[in-house]
Amino acid sequence: MSNMFCFQCQETAGGKGCTVRGVCGKTKDVAKAQDLLVYVTKGLAIVSNEGRKVGVVDDNVDKFITENLFFTITNANFDREAILDRVKETLKIREEIKTKVIKDGGQASSKISISDAAVWSSDNVSDFDAKAEQVGVLSTENEDVRSLRELIIYGLKGLSAYMKHAMNLGYNDLEVHGFIAKALAATLDDSLSVDDLVALTLETGKYGVTGMALLDKANTETYGNPEITKVNIGVRNNPGILISGHDLKDLEMLLEQTKGTGVDVYTHGEMLAGQYYPAFKKYDNFAGNYGNAWWKQGEEFEKFNGAILMTTNCVIPPKDSYKNRLFTTGATGITGCKHISADENGNKDFSEIIAVAKKCKAPTEIEKGEIVGGFAHNQVLALADKVVDAVKTGAIKRFFVMAGCDGRAKSRNYYTEFAEKLPKDTVILTAGCAKYKYNKLNLGDIGGIPRVLDAGQCNDSYSLVVIALKLKEVFGLDDVNKLPISYNIAWYEQKAVIVLLSLLYLGVKNIHLGPTLPAFLSPNVAKVLVNNFGIAGIGTVEDDLKLFLG
Incomplete structure (x- = not known):
C-alpha cells in the first residue's frame, strides 16, 4: 500500500506533509479511511446541493455531513473501523436522498450522474482503501487549486465542529448547511478558476462568522453569559472524572449524572471555559481545572488517576497506563477505548464512566492556585x-x-x-x-x-x-x-x-x-x-x- 499524505495541521512533518505516519499519531490506514470519508461526504454534499435546488432539504443529511467533517479534524478520531462505518452509512444515506432528488426533478440539471463522488459505491473494504489512494489531497494536481480547495475544506471542518455543538443544544441554521454542501461540491468542480476559489474561501469566512455567532447564542441562551471567574487549579480528595474537549452539552449531562455520587468533575484543555458559565456553578462537585493544553495529556492523564471523558478533538493516542479509563464520545474515537453514544434524543448514559471513577484514587496534585477567566464579549x-x-x-x-x-x-x-x-x-x-x-x-x-x-x-x-x-x-x-x-x-x-x-x-x-x-x-x-x-x-x-x- 502506498503511503499517506496529510498536511492539515501546523505540526505536519517537515512543514510539508505527513507521508508515513501522522505527527498526531494516526496511521496510514486511518488516514486513508479519513480521506475516503471526506470524498464520499463530498458526494453526499453534491446530492444535497442539487436537492436544495428542487426543495429537497433533509436534516439528517445536514447532520451527517457536519459530523463526517468533524470526524476528520486533527486529533479527533483514530478508530479506523468507526470511520469506515461512517463511510458505509454515508453511501447509504446518499442513495436514499438521491432517490428523492431525482424523483423531484433534480436529475436533469444536476451533476449527480456525472460526479464520481456521487455515484461511486462499494461494500468491500479492500475497494475502500484502493479508492482512498485515488481521492486524497494529492489527487488535485494543480498546486494552487489544491491549496485553495484544502483551505476551503479545512475551514468547513472547523465550521462543522461549531455547528455540531450548536445543534447539540437545539440551535441550527439551514443556510449554513446549504453553504457547506455548496462549498464541498465546489471542491470537485474543475471548471472553477483560482479567482472563483479565492472568492469561495472568503465566503467560507462569512459563514464562519454566522456559525460562531450561532454557537455563541446557543451557549449563552442555554447556560448564561460567561462571567469573571476564579478557577481552582488544585485538587480535592475525592475520586474524579476529567472532561476535555469543547462540548458543553456533554459537560452538563456529566455534571447532572455525577451529583451526589462522591465523584468530582474537573475540566481540562479548552473545556476550562465551562467554568465561566453560571449554569454550571450550581454543582458542588464541579471541582476546578486540571492540567494544561491538549498536548500534555500523556503525562497529565496518568497523574489524574481517575476516569477521562474526551468529548471532541484534542485527544492523542493514549498510553496503556490510562487507556482503560479513557472514554470517548461524539466525533472522537480511539480503538480499544469505550465509546459512549447518544440515544435518539441526544441523551448519553455516563454510568459506566462514573463506576470506573469510583474505583480510582483522587487526582495527584500537579499545581495549586487559581486562574481568572470569563471575559467573553458580554x-x-x-x-x-x-x-x-x-x-x-x-x-x-x-x-x-x-x-x-x-x-x-x-x-x-x-x-x-x-x-x-x-x-x-x-x-x-x-x-x-x-x-x-x-x-x-x-x-x-x-x-x-x-x-x-x-x-x-x-x-x-x-x-x-x-x-x-x-x-x-x-x-x-x-x-x-x-x-x-x-x-x-x-x-x-x-x-x-x-x-x-x-x-x-x-x-x-x-x-x-x-x-x-x-x-x-x-x-x-x-x-x-x-x-x-x-x-x-x-x-x-x-x-x-x-x-x-x-
Missing part, C-alpha cells in the same frame, strides 16, 4: 466604560489578540516570551488553548483590568470580534484596522482555520500567524493572502515587538 462590554477610559488616558496603549491553539513544538515558547516582554500598558485578548502559554503568568492588571482577558474556547474568538467592533463604534472609527489592536495568533488545526477566514472576511488585516504558516498554502496562494490582507508569519520576539509597537 462581560467585557459590561466593563466598556472602564476599558475606554483606560485607552483614552493612555493606561492601555494597545490590545494584542493572541487567540488560537497550543502545540508540542518548542517554537511555541515564543508566545510565552512574547507575553512576558509585552509592555505593562498592553492587554492580551485570548481564546482557545493558546492561552496556556501565558495564562498562569503573573502579568498583573491595569486599573483592575487583568492583562490577560480569556474569552474561552477557540469558537469564542467570536467574542473578540464583537469586542473589537464595539470599540470601533465607541471610538467613532470607520475601519476596525484603525483600532489599537494587533493580531499575533497561534494556529494548530482546522477550527483555527475557520477563525482566520472569518477575520479575513470581516476585513481584519495584518494578522501574524505562527509558529509557521500552513503547509497547505502554496507560494501563490500565500502571496495572495500577503498582498491582499497583510498576512505574515512570526520572527523573533524582539523584532516582532518592534514591528507591532512601532
